[in-house]
Amino acid sequence: MAPTTFRNMATILILCSVLTSALCCDWLTHYNDLRNSSLVLVRSMVSTDMGPKGPFRADDRIISCGLDENSQLRFIRCSLAHIYNLYRHGNTSAACWDAGKTTNFLESINRQILELDECVSAAGTAPQLVTCVLTRVLLLQGGTDGWEMLRRETEQDLIRLDQLGNRIKARRGQH
Template identity: 60%
Template structure:
């Protein structure tokens, strides 16, 4: 192969790999629709609640995430959605009093975002990713706290409604973080 052909092929390969990582994140493109449908679904599941025990919200973790690079933010959003999905899959949602179809639609909407974010996270995986394990541990600890204070105690319908309210707040915060990523990329 002559040097010119090799150089052209190398240039195309480099360009393609750069574009792949920039364009592969379909989640950012479809984010507004996915976010809206997920929030609508979680709000439609609302039930009356007897207890109003306030739960500790993780404001500090979200504030820290705003200053991190995009890779860390994408990992955080994906990890949070996985934790939310697992909470709802782990418990017995029949005690929540929610319509089964609404719950299924909500979980499918979360799962779709996770699948799309998997592509974003996979394309950005590198050594810097391991630096964010501290945030992942904090996130997992928060969701364990959430499970313990909603599903395990008080449990039942009130526990599920408390979890639903916290989920709604987390989805709103994840939305703000996703919009921050889009703004930095110049996508509107």
């Protein structure tokens, strides 16, 4: 192989590796469908009519405060991980949900977590408000009603996390 060909290939390889790390967060650009499917799935898991929504609300100021982009993405990732673990380790049979929809929901959340792992640095942790509030709801209510309230709160949290992701995309100039 000629030296100039080798240099050209090395230059292209270096350029590709730099661009790959700079553009590594595909979650923002390519996972709109996955984020939407998580919302559709959690909405379709409804088992009973609970009437008005529960009293617990995660504070919207948490997701709109002036954190840097990496911290916001880490918050989204940790929130999704808390939701995933809560449903995965809980006794969802009491909820009377379709097992297939529940599994698909968990897979959708897990795929987002794995994608976000590529986007954020490992340092630091996000606030655990989501898990604390949702666990308290589940422990206080229990049974089908508790799981339904948890599902509704999860839906609201997924909407907020999606809004935060959209704000990050808008700041980047991505649509």
